[in-house]
Amino acid sequence: MMLPTAQRRRSLTLCCTAVWALAACGGGGGGADTSQERNGIAGTPAPLAPLPAPAPAPAPVAPDPVDPPYLRRVTVDPSHTNASDTGAGTAAQPYRSIGAALARLQPGDDIVIAAGTYREALVVPTLTGATAPTRLRAATARTVTVKGSIEVSGWALVSPGVYAVPWTREEPQQVYLAGQALQQIGGTVFGGYPTTPPPDLAGVHASEGGIWPGRTAGGVAQLVPGSFTHDAANARLLVRSAQPLDAGQLLEVSVQRHVLQAEAAVRLTVEGLDFMHANTSTAYRQGAVKVAGDGNTLRNLAVRDMDAACVQLLGNDNALLDSELLRCGQLGLLGRGLRMTVAGNRISQANARGFNKWWEAGGMKFIGPGGLHDAVIRQNTVTFSDGDGIWIDWKNSGNLIEANTAAYNTGFGIHYEASRTGTIRGNTVYGNGLRGIYLMESSGSTVQGNAVFGNTMEGIAVVDGTRSPTDPELSPLNNRVLGNAVAWNDDQRNWVQLVLPGLRYGSVSDGNVFKSEQLGPRMAMGFPSATAPAYESLQDWRNATQQDLASAAERVAMPETLRSALQARRLLEHSELPAFLRTPGQP
Numbered sequence: 314m315m316l317p318t319a320q321r322r323r324s325l326t327l328c329c330t331a332v333w334a335l336a337a338c339g340g341g342g343g344g345a346d347t348s349q350e351r352n353g354i355a356g357t358p359a360p361l362a363p364l365p366a367p368a369p370a371p372a373p374v375a376p377d378p379v380d381p382p383y384l385r386r387v388t389v390d391p392s393h394t395n396a397s398d399t400g401a402g403t404a405a406q407p408y409r410s411i412g413a414a415l416a417r418l419q420p421g422d423d424i425v426i427a428a429g430t431y432r433e434a435l436v437v438p439t440l441t442g443a444t445a446p447t448r449l450r451a452a453t454a455r456t457v458t459v460k461g462s463i464e465v466s467g468w469a470l471v472s473p474g475v476y477a478v479p480w481t482r483e484e485p486q487q488v489y490l491a492g493q494a495l496q497q498i499g500g501t502v503f504g505g506y507p508t509t510p511p512p513d514l515a516g517v518h519a520s521e522g523g524i525w526p527g528r529t530a531g532g533v534a535q536l537v538p539g540s541f542t543h544d545a546a547n548a549r550l551l552v553r554s555a556q557p558l559d560a561g562q563l564l565e566v567s568v569q570r571h572v573l574q575a576e577a578a579v580r581l582t583v584e585g586l587d588f589m590h591a592n593t594s595t596a597y598r599q600g601a602v603k604v605a606g607d608g609n610t611l612r613n614l615a616v617r618d619m620d621a622a623c624v625q626l627l628g629n630d631n632a633l634l635d636s637e638l639l640r641c642g643q644l645g646l647l648g649r650g651l652r653m654t655v656a657g658n659r660i661s662q663a664n665a666r667g668f669n670k671w672w673e674a675g676g677m678k679f680i681g682p683g684g685l686h687d688a689v690i691r692q693n694t695v696t697f698s699d700g701d702g703i704w705i706d707w708k709n710s711g712n713l714i715e716a717n718t719a720a721y722n723t724g725f726g727i728h729y730e731a732s733r734t735g736t737i738r739g740n741t742v743y744g745n746g747l748r749g750i751y752l753m754e755s756s757g758s759t760v761q762g763n764a765v766f767g768n769t770m771e772g773i774a775v776v777d778g779t780r781s782p783t784d785p786e787l788s789p790l791n792n793r794v795l796g797n798a799v800a801w802n803d804d805q806r807n808w809v810q811l812v813l814p815g816l817r818y819g820s821v822s823d824g825n826v827f828k829s830e831q832l833g834p835r836m837a838m839g840f841p842s843a844t845a846p847a848y849e850s851l852q853d854w855r856n857a858t859q860q861d862l863a864s865a866a867e868r869v870a871m872p873e874t875l876r877s878a879l880q881a882r883r884l885l886e887h888s889e890l891p892a893f894l895r896t897p898g899q900p
Contacts, residue, residue, distance in 0.1 A: 377403050384421030384445050387414050391429060411435055411449075411459070420579075421445030426586070428456035432463055437575035440606065446580040454585030454613055461569030461601065462487065462590035468558045471551070475536055476558050480543065480550035484595050486620035486642070487567035488541040488552060494618065495552060496540040497666075498531045502594040502621075518669050527667015567592040567620060571603055578606035578628075587615040593622070598673070600625025600647060611636060620666065622647045633658060642666040645698065646677040649684040656691045664699035670724050675700025680707050681732075687711040694718045696884060702745065704728040705735065708786070713738070720744045721882050725751040726768065731780070731787050733757050741887070741894075743767045744879050749802060754778040754787040761795045764894040765802065767871070767879045772802035774812040775820055776839065789814040793821045796898030800828035801871045808832040809847050812840060816858060824898050827851065827866040834866045 377386040390396055390407040398413035400406035408414045412433050414424045420443035428451070440447060451457040468476035486502070488495045504511050507523055517524050529535070532542055538555035552564065567590045575581060581604065591601035601619040604611065605627040614636040616623040623641035624633060626648035635657040638645040645660035655677070664674040676695035679685035685705055695702035695717065702719030705712055709732040716739045719726035726742035727750045729735045735758040742749040742765045749765035752758060752775040765772040773794055781787040792814075799810040808829040813820045815838050827834035835847040836854040848854040851866035878885055893899060 380423060382421075382446055383423035383448060385419065385423065387417075387422050387424045388427070389414050389424065390427035391431075392427065415449075418447070420447055423448045423450070425450060425452050426457045427452050430458045430460060432460050434461060434569040434571055435459060435573045436571075437573070437578055437581065439577040440575075440579045440581060441577045443579045446582065447578075448582040448584065449586070450583070451585035455587055455615060457585070458587040458589060459572050460565070460589045461572040461592060462489065462565040462567045464563040465550075465566045466561050466563050468552070468560060468562055468564070470558075474538065474555070475533070475551055475553045477544075477549045477551045479548060481548050482568055483592065484543045484545065485550065485566050485568065486592050486594055487565075487590055487618070488550070489565040489590070489618075490539075490552070490554065493539075496529065496537070498529050498535050498537075498540050498542040500528065500543065503598055504596055518672055521669055521671060524669045524672045525667065526669055565590065570596060571599070571601055572619075573602045573604070575604045575606065575609070578604055578609050581606070581609045582612065583610070583614065584612045585614070587617075588623075589618050591619045591621070594620045594642065597621070600644075603627075604631065607631070610634065615639070616641070623663075624648075626650065626653060629653075632656070637661075638663065640665045643668045643674055644676075644678055644700075645695070647673070647679065649679055649681065650688075651686050653685060653688040654691075655693060656689065658693045660693065660695045660698065662697050667699065670700035674698075675704060675722060675724055676702045676719070678704040678706060679709060681709050685709040685712055689713045689715070690717065691715045692717065694720075694884075695722065696720045697882075698722045698724075700724045701728045702726045702742075704730070705732055706730040708732060710734045712736070715739050717741075718884075720884060722746065725749070726765070727751070728753070729755050729758060731755060731778075733786075735759070736761070738762050739897075740764070741885075741890075743885070744882060745769065748772070748774050749799075750774070752776070752789065752792060754781055754789055756786075756788060756790040756792065759793045759795065760797060761793070762797065762897045764798045764890065764897050766798070766800040766894060767804075767875070768802045769805070770803050771812050771840075772799035772810045773797060774840075775814055776812060777814045777818070789818050789820070791819045794825065795822070796824040798826045798828075798894050798897035799834075800826075800894065801830055804830060807835060807841055807847055809835045809837055809841060811836045811861075813838055813858075813860065815839060822860045823863050825861060825864040826893050826898065827864065828869055828893075830868065830870050832868075834868065836861070 379386045387402040388404045388407040389411050391409045393407050395406045396409040398409045402408050411431055418438050420440055467478050471477045501508055506514050533551055536553040538553055541552040543550055570593050572588045572591050588602055593599055593601050600622040602616050603625045607629045610632045612634045617639035620642040622644040623638040624646045629651040632654040638660045641663040642665055645663040660676045663676050668674040676698045701724035702722040712735050714737045718741045721744040723746040725747045726745040727737055730753045732755050737760045740763045745768045748770045749768040749772045750760055775792050777789050803809045810827045837847040839845055841847040
């Protein structure tokens with residue numbers, strides 16, 4: 314039992330007195346004369362030092378303040394002096410890596426990431442059943458870059474201009490020297506295509522160069538300055554550089570299949586991050602940023618320089634908002650689900666690796682069955698992509714495509730294929746390599762209030778295909794083309810501004826404004842042919858079809874300012890457009 318302090322001191326005094334008495338009487342040591350005694354030390358008791366006060370109990374570590382409705386703030390800051398992946402994840406003791414924060418993720422966490430470059434794959438654990446929202450965000454928007462590449466040095470000269478390093482990892486699809494992408498020579502994708510293609514890809518689009526016509530065949534012997542190849546037989550990676558490389562030169566090589574992967578996310582928001590480089594296509598037809606689940610939002614992201622699709626969304630009530638998808642290898646965005654929102658994004662230069670645009674390539678593509686229903690695709694700018702701008706394909710329904718700009722894509726501006734009940738409204742579609750707005754084997758859809766001009770082929774085409782005889786769902790029934798401005802399309806061929814599928818399909822066109830420069834403006838029932846030519850004037854069209862009774866048509870030259878902009882492939886401000894293109898449906 315511990316005595317009170319005063320009692321402990323009295324006990325010590327009694328004990329010491331007894332010892333002194335023994336020493337004075339010659340006890341306890343035979344009265345030996347020691348130097349300490351001669352110096353008077355032994356007989357003079359030292360004063361007692363006061364006992365130290367007991368240490369206070371450690372104060373509990375207060376959690377960082379949170380922003381409701383989030384439950385806990387978690388900080389990642391590798392530059393902090395106390396940063397550790399085994400720390401508390403607070404502002405005072407932050408995690409060093411994003412992966413450490415994700416490994417301990419709880420529903421309701423708000424993970425805040427300090428500025429910097431992080432070379433890691435972000436894997437979000439299962440959030441199924443979460444009732445609280447979870448967020449992953451940059452402390453300051455767009456100051457955090459997550460890269461799926463590693464820096465590789467040790468390059469050895471093996472032949473003039475050709476350098477190699479040992480490589481036992483998965484075949485890489487991307488190599489960067491001083492930030493510039495090197496040209497890939499050879500290579501396989503999606504589990505071995507084209508050398509050992511998976512059964513579902515063998516022979517696909519064979520007459521058009523397969524699914525990857527942009528591939529450069531060859532190997533080490535075909536290397537040119539600014540290129541790389543993977544030599545699997547000798548387990549090495551080789552580059553050819555126009556400039557000498559020293560052994561310490563750092564090249565970036567993509568190794569991560571995903572830069573962000575959330576396979577079972579619920580109410581997750583990812584915000585303000587930049588993502589670069591991935592190795593997705595070696596194995597998968599997926600997105601480098603992949604989010605699957607319900608109620609998730611990607612906001613204010615920059616996703617660029619990926620080898621396949623930049624972003625993939627799967628599930629219901631998901632959103633991609635106010636983000637930039639740039640130089641995506643195959644697609645900017647792909648996905649499926651119910652009630653998806655894609656709004657305020659800029660997608661440009663998608664399909665940088667030259668996949669077949671008739672297959673899966675371009676700005677964005679959603680493909681069913683059950684692919685995309687009741688989605689809102691609004692106020693996006695989709696430009697300069699090798700393929701279609703916006704492509705919704707195969708038995709989708711109820712989708713709104715509104716107020717987007719689709720310009721200078723090599724395919725169709727907006728493509729609504731084999732689907733139902735779409736609304737394509739208020740879009741600006743120009744300078745595309747094929748048709749402006751194209752409805753193929755689609756029904757019950759409305760094309761209204763769009764400005765469609767300067768496209769290489771027909772402005773608006775609503776047509777039948779070859780699949781409807783065996784699948785009546787694909788008959789192009791009861792579509793409406795209303796109040797559009799359709800001008801100066803198909804200028805190298807037939808000046809056809811509008812194509813409808815035929816009177817028996819019940820389509821309606823009216824309230825439109827048509828303009829062309831040399832012929833027409835022409836309209837047609839089905840694509841024009843020798844046996845079914847286009848109608849030479851609006852009046853001929855009206856007489857034969859009873860369509861466009863309240864529409865207007867004019868043969869007039871394109872304004873030179875507009876022609877110059879299209880020739881220069883310059884993006885146009887809304888204010889630069891002629892008045893009838895700014896307010897479609899008005900003469």
